[in-house]
Amino acid sequence: FCLSKGLSAPAGSVLLGPKDFIIYGRRIRKALGGGMRQVGVLAAPGIVALTQMRDRLPEDNARAKRLAEKIADLPGITLDPGLVDTNIIIFGFDHPRYTIPEVLSELREEKVLALATTGGIRFVTHKDVGDKDLERAVKAFQKLLT
Incomplete structure (x- = not known):
């Protein structure tokens, strides 16, 4: 491993x-x-x-699950939080106003880093991502997509 x-x-x-x-x-x-x-x-x-x-490691996995649960219902996001079992969240993104690169750029402005995947976005939680960081990511998504 x-x-x-x-x-x-x-x-x-x-x-x-x-x-x-x-x-x-x-x-x-x-x-x-x-x-x-x-x-x-x-x-x-x-x-x-x-x-x-x-x-x-379970802390990272739990944070990823919480992030998934909090953003899953936002417009443009296709994500089943029940499938998030590790510290990696990959979800589909298709929004009428924003492209994936635009979303990543806006998130970066809010000090939230993510990567583009084919048709989606990838987040990873790790030892340097705390609860405050998680809330910042959620708020950045909510601000942008609602």
Whole structure:
């Protein structure tokens, strides 16, 4: 599994399994050119990710669910909050007055960052997104779309 993204490490992954599987994984990694030297600088945040960040992932998931619930009924948004189980929210967007790039620009003005997807918008909650940030995002959407 990956140590970056929600666990906040800059890079890294962990391969788990029986001894034969690990040996096979190492062989494949070498065949594909994987491998690094002097990885202590990356190992330290990986240890923090595993020992401290893992237990707080449910907070990010809960914030994503709350954001989804609060914006799902706004005009132009196609989103089923019941399908939001992780810290990533992807929803369809089709509004008569705004394009996706226009919405992203307006949100950026309100200090809310998101990414465009094909026909939609993507939000990600993480350790640096708190409840105040969540409310700012909701208010920015409400101001723009209602």
